[in-house]
Structure formats: C-alpha cells, structure tokens
Amino acid sequence: MAVYTSLTQDDMLALLAEYDLGDLVSFKGISGGVENTNYFVNSTQGKYVLTIFEEFEAEEVPYFLDVVAHFKKAGFNVPAAIFDQQGERLKSVKNKPAIMVDCFNGDELVSTSANACQQMGKQLGLLHKVGQSFPDQRPSHRGVAWWQATSQSLNAQLPEDEAELLAEQVASFDTFLEQANTLPMGTIHGDLFYNNTLFDGDSLSAIIDFYNACHSWLIYDLAIVVNDWCTDRASGNIDMDKYEALITAYRAERNLSEEEIQAWPHMLRVAAMRFWLSRLEAWYGAINDPERLAQQHDPKEFKRILQARCESTPAL
Known part of the structure; x- marks a missing residue:
C-alpha cells in the first residue's frame, strides 16, 4: 500500500465530485505495502x-470486486467498492483502475495474541464456508504455474543453499499435487x-485487501494464516498457544476432511514457500533500485x- 501514483488536490476534488460522498476535507497517502496505491479520503460525509x-x-x-461484494452480502465487514453517481464502481485514475471503499474503524495489529488468533480462526472458518458458494473460479495469479516458472527464473541469482531449498520444495509439492484433487476448494482470501x-x-473489525483472492484449497488459506498469525518471527517456529486458539476456533465453524488433515504438513510448507518466493521475486526485481528495494519485505x-516447517509441523 505504498504511494506509487501521486494525486493533487485538484485530482481528488474531481474524483470525489463523481460520488455522493460529500465535499473533500483532506486526503493522505497510505504507506506500508508494496502492490497498490492507497489514500485516506476525508469528506464532510465520512x-x-x-x-x-x-x-x-x-x-x-x-x-x-465481486468477491468482496459476495462476502459483504453474507455479513462480513469487508471493503466493498462504492458506486458513483452513474452506478459505476470501477474508476480510472491517472489511466489506472481505481475504487473508493468505506474506511472501517480500527487499526492494524502490531503483533498477534491468542485472543486475536481465536477471532481470526472463527472468521476464517465462516469465510471459507461462504467462499464455497461464490460462482466464479479464478485461479491464483501466483499459483502452481507461477511458482514453477518463478523458482526457475530466480535460480541463478540465489545462493546455492537457497536455490537447493527452493527447488526441493517445488519438486516436493509437484509430487503432492498428483494426489491433491480431493481437497475441498472454494474462494479464498489468499493473503x-x-x-x-x-x-x-x-475486537476484529474488518478483513481487507482481497486482491490475492482466488479459487483454491481451503486448507492452503488456513496454512497461510497460521504461518503469519501463529509464528514467532525470530525463529520461524509456531507459537502453540496461538496455534491452538486459531485452529480450535476454525474447526468449530468448519469440519476438516481426513484428506485435509493428511495434507496439512504439505500445505504449511507450500504456503511458506509461496510467500518466500514472492518476496524473493520482489527483492531481486528491485535490487538495482534502492528506493524501491527499501519498500520490499525481507525474504529471509x-x-x-x-525451514522451521521442514523440520516439524503441528498436527491438526
């Protein structure tokens, strides 16, 4: 959510005039992420x-936009696109697609707790059940084909130990894929x-940033969440108090199949590999641009x- 596209006061005034959202009071770019440009927009209405x-x-x-609208209709606090005066949700700003959404109360977490993990587990279980009824089945733009191609393209740039680890994990999951066709699927958040x-x-007040949503394995999405919410950042190991809180809450909302339970160690590893790979791609893609490189997440x-998931994984 770094600011890549700069807007002036006149730009924002012109855009807001196309909505019924009141008059512009102030606006400010949001720093933090790496994919899209975001601005807080304050008006006389909200x-x-x-x-x-x-x-x-x-x-x-x-x-x-349809994914988010589907979840909003089901009662989730998610940032659905606001329609303008002409009934359009997708706009063009500086020749780039853009949307306006409501800003929810609350702040990003500095770190997680067992209580936060319990709330996330519950919401994720509910989200997955609702996601199974979304009709469109778009594959991930960072799915199997992407990680196979990207791992090969990065191979020559990586230190030998990292290249070996990455190749080993991609090959391992390619083998697993041959028997993964019975795993429950649906529309997932993906990030x-x-x-x-x-x-x-x-209290959890909103789930945001659905721009990695796709049709994939539900258990893969759970693994993504566990690897982030329940991990000790210094060691990479799972914090079992957080893990048990999240998994228990998730399973109270959605039953896991025997196939998912057996696949769990594979999914924890592939979820870790996928985000290591995307961070490697962004890091090496920006390696000659110090300003852009400073905005990237550290792949390490x-x-x-x-590496921690290769050593051990907790049971479901």
Whole structure:
C-alpha cells in the first residue's frame, strides 16, 4: 500500500465530485505495502479509502470486486467498492483502475495474541464456508504455474543453499499435487496476514485487501494464516498457544476432511514457500533500485518459516 501514483488536490476534488460522498476535507497517502496505491479520503460525509491498482488491468479488477461484494452480502465487514453517481464502481485514475471503499474503524495489529488468533480462526472458518458458494473460479495469479516458472527464473541469482531449498520444495509439492484433487476448494482470501485485518481495541473489525483472492484449497488459506498469525518471527517456529486458539476456533465453524488433515504438513510448507518466493521475486526485481528495494519485505523471514516447517509441523 505504498504511494506509487501521486494525486493533487485538484485530482481528488474531481474524483470525489463523481460520488455522493460529500465535499473533500483532506486526503493522505497510505504507506506500508508494496502492490497498490492507497489514500485516506476525508469528506464532510465520512472517511473513505481510495485504492489505485498498480498491477492489474481494468478488466481483471471486477472479479475481486465481486468477491468482496459476495462476502459483504453474507455479513462480513469487508471493503466493498462504492458506486458513483452513474452506478459505476470501477474508476480510472491517472489511466489506472481505481475504487473508493468505506474506511472501517480500527487499526492494524502490531503483533498477534491468542485472543486475536481465536477471532481470526472463527472468521476464517465462516469465510471459507461462504467462499464455497461464490460462482466464479479464478485461479491464483501466483499459483502452481507461477511458482514453477518463478523458482526457475530466480535460480541463478540465489545462493546455492537457497536455490537447493527452493527447488526441493517445488519438486516436493509437484509430487503432492498428483494426489491433491480431493481437497475441498472454494474462494479464498489468499493473503490474510494480520496486517490485512483491522482491530478496534481487542475486537476484529474488518478483513481487507482481497486482491490475492482466488479459487483454491481451503486448507492452503488456513496454512497461510497460521504461518503469519501463529509464528514467532525470530525463529520461524509456531507459537502453540496461538496455534491452538486459531485452529480450535476454525474447526468449530468448519469440519476438516481426513484428506485435509493428511495434507496439512504439505500445505504449511507450500504456503511458506509461496510467500518466500514472492518476496524473493520482489527483492531481486528491485535490487538495482534502492528506493524501491527499501519498500520490499525481507525474504529471509519466510525462509526461516519454511525451514522451521521442514523440520516439524503441528498436527491438526
């Protein structure tokens, strides 16, 4: 959510005039992430967030807007796109697709707790049940084909030990894929790190940033969440108090199949590998641009997580 596209006061005034959201009071760019440009927009009617998509073409965005609308209709606090005066949700800002959404109360977590993990587990179980009824089945733009191609393209740039670890994990999961066709699937968030939620005090108030949503294994999404929410960052190991709180709450909302239970160690490893790989791709892609490199996440964090999951994984 770094600011890649700069807007002036006149730009924002012109955009807001196309909505029934009151008059502009102030706006401010949001720093933090790496994919899209976001602004807080304060008007006489309320507080909103403008998102400008930096990686997607306009024809790709409606899928994600439909996903969020599906979850909002089911009662989740999610940032659905606001319609303008002409009944349009997708706008063009500086020749890039853009949307305006409500700004929810709450802040990003600095770190997780067992209580936060329990709330996330419950919401994720409910989210997965609702996601199974979403009709469109879009594959992930960072799925199997991507990690196979990207791991090969990065091979020559990586230190030998990292290249070997990555190749080993990709090959291991390729083998697992041959027997993974019975795992329950649905529309998942795909990037539900704790900085993609808001907490109002101790209460989960919203789930945001659905731009990695796709049709995939539900257990894979659970593994993504566990690797982020329940991990000790220094060691990469799982904090079992947080883990048990999250898994217990999840299973209270959605039953796991025997196939999912057996696949769990594979999914924890592949979820770690996927985010290590995406961070490696971004890191090496920005290696000659110091300003851009400073905005990237350190890949070593997910290398530690992957190595820890290769050593041991907790049971479901």
